[in-house]
Amino acid sequence: MERFIAIFTSGLTQGSVYALIALGIVLLQNATGVINFAQGDLMTLGAYVGFWFVVQHHGGQILMYGVVIVVLFCAGVLLERIGYAPLRKREPLTIVISTFALGLAIRSALIVWQGSDPLNLPSPFGNKTVTIFGAEIPRQAILTIGVTIVVGIALYLLFQRSSIGRQVRALAADRETAILQGIRVNRLSPLIFGLSATLAGIAGVLVAPVVAVSPALGFGLLLSAFAAVILGGERLGGVAFAAVFIALFQALATAYVSPKFSDAYPFLVIVLVLAVRPQGLVRVATGVRF
């Protein structure tokens, strides 16, 4: 039982990180039709900015979140200006290639900046743990889950109660009609890019104390996030649950089936879902004409 709870919580923590990355991808996909292959690297950037601020400049942990959010928002806007704005009217695949290149640019810029050796960001709680039903749960895990829930609620409110949220929902429901109704996509897209990058950055800061931070960190998690996006059917709520489901599946399968194939389980989910229900779970991404 204790083992199960420990595994379950670690899956839930991992799921929170997947969910934050996947939410950023879906947010952007809904608003602009772009699938962002740089999302994982934005997450790494978040982790590195956190490391830079806390370890190298001895900044406060709370303040760090603010710094990461601001830096990542700017990075997202920059990404939009460089990699999306000039290509808006081109094929979706072209934009995918451009985001992929942007991701590589971030990754290699991080290597130039901090080197490729793995780093470690200290957790605000150190190694302290909480005992729940006899299982020792790291406080960082509780923090990760908590922050993700808060972010999720904030996103929900933003989507349901604000004008921006209504515009994004309209774009997601019917892009052409929404634009005919006067929604200014060109104004909206830098904002959404920034917001989506911010989500990735928060994920990076949360996951950094648990794992070794290296430039390739985010790209490895990207496919798990894609699995969540695909399984969740490109809806915010669905994606969040799918992310948690995939992480739990991964954690339980690693513990009870085979630890050797731990990194293969998200791939398996992608392959199975795409092979079995290509049109059911997934809205087919069509060309963006505006």
Next chain:
Amino acid sequence: MSVSDTHSAAPPLEARPSPLRRVIPPPAYQRRQWLFLAIVLIAGSLVPSVYGGTPYRDGLLAEIMINAVLALGFYWCFSLAGQFTFGVFAMYAAGAYISVWGAKHFGGFWSGLLLAAVGTALIGGLTRLIFAKLSPIYFAIATMAIGGLMLILFREWVSFTGGYNGIGDIAIPSVFGDQLATVHQRYYLMLGVLGLFLVLTICLLRSPVMRELTMSRDKGPVAASAGLKPRHLQLVAFTVGSAMQGVAGSLYAHNSGYFSLESFSIDISLSVLLMVLLGGMGSMYGPVIGAAVIIYLPEQLRGAQKYSELIYAGLVLLIVVAFPGGIADARRIVGKWLSRARSK
């Protein structure tokens, strides 16, 4: 970056003479593909005697050849079949491992090469078949997942691949009973394979099938209503492309006496994409030119190695945004500038 840009570079409507007066040949016939093949073969066989000689330079030339074959395979998948794939690195690895295994058990390099081609064709074709209904972006993600799965499989299946410890005792290629013991000799073998694949590509480009393939790629539903079978055609082109990638892996394996799983990562997919983008996706010259530039140039920029990936990424962005046609399209762009300058 419409793939069809360069194929439809016909003069504007009003400038076109009436079809009654002159029959316009298909775009493919206006290009000098056989001339390009001759240049590649002649230059390819002359370069080693001018540039080569040291093991390092011979190795570099061989690497260019291997990557040209690999990029040509990607060109078949991406430009001809219209399916972007991230799985190039997995096909390359699969080709290498199957080939080593085949050469060991079925007598020699050639059976290994053949098995690698057939094996990767099967994997590629099956992938395409299973994910036939996906949109291009989801197909790209699916190939990424398949590639990742294959790499994990190769990592765990140590008896077949040697895992990270690597695999040695690789058969040395031989032609008509003569062993190709040096890289210099194997280079000509690779040149021959590349030449063969280029001939195959030219035959396709100049055949009516290419017209049908272009239509299936760019206007799938319309092609279907015109009586074509878009998915079948794309499947065939994708399978052939996968086989070429597998052959590139086989050439790599038999050129190196020893290799391990570390040789294969998703970075290969990226550099191949860069080769095809840089060379020009709309033309068969692209992969060859791109491979030569991408392999040769970083060797000359030794001091800037730290920044090499950053430069790669910047290049991809620059090409995607500003020069969608790549180097192969340079003549057209320069011509456009010249005519614009003249008209001023």
